């Protein structure tokens with residue numbers, strides 16, 4: 445087993461394998477993600493039989509395995525084949541391979557799949573996305589009951605109630621603590637060139653609401669439980685839908701072009 449763990453590494457998830465060994469015992473975040481799971485699991489139904497779960501950015505499958513152990517049928521996606529190799533192997537070690545379906549996919553590909561899920565598990569991915577609001581919009585169309593969401597954040601827990609409207613001259617308020625704000629990382633954070641964004645707490649909640657999620661509780665720092673809600677569209681619902689369809693390649697123009705260029709459909 446030790447050789448296989450070595451061959452499949454490096455590991456981001458520290459899995460406690462059935463033989464007592466661990467995949468990443470010296471993890472910089474401690475016993476990760478077991479330490480996160482212990483904060484979240486009291487907020488989940490202890491029996492997830494009959495629930496379907498979508499684990500986005502499943503990595504080595506720690507959460508997929510735990511959710512499957514609770515009885516859920518899990519679909520786990522990741523864009524990185526190295527992590528999916530780890531996850532498939534780990535699911536087998538824990539005897540959960542029949543309950544978890546792994547797919548190599550981008551989060552954006554979910555816009556082109558018909559399935560919806562009782563629970564969407566969306567942890568540790570948002571800040572890696574070039575298009576974070578598009579990611580949230582796509583995911584909002586996938587969940588029936590709840591989402592467990594986590595993101596790296598910028599410091600600051602303050603929240604100010606944004607005004608219903610304001611003059612252009614009032615933009616100084618945007619520099620006040622508690623204004624929803626997301627820092628852009630042009631270069632690197634923690635030596636990872638795919639860390640693009642760090643929203644503050646107010647921004648996380650505002651983006652969630654804007655994309656059709658109601659944050660219901662915050663079991664720990666940077667972790668949000670959410671329920672789907674309808675978006676208060678302020679009369680721009682059609683505009684939002686048109687933008688969503690264009691951004692996900694489903695607009696009329698995209699469809700007519702793929703019709704005229706059948707190669708696109710078969711490439």
Ligand SMILES: C[S@@+](CC[C@H](N)C(=O)[O-])C[C@H]1O[C@@H](n2cnc3c(N)ncnc32)[C@H](O)[C@@H]1O
Nearest residue numbers: 477501503522523524549550551567568569572
């Ligand atoms: C920081 S890890 C988080 C892993 C796990 N969800 C957790 O919370 O421990 C980010 C994971 O998301 C995956 N990922 C990043 N961008 C993605 C994308 N656009 N589509 C699908 N997966 C993505 C990475 O390959 C990686 O496994």
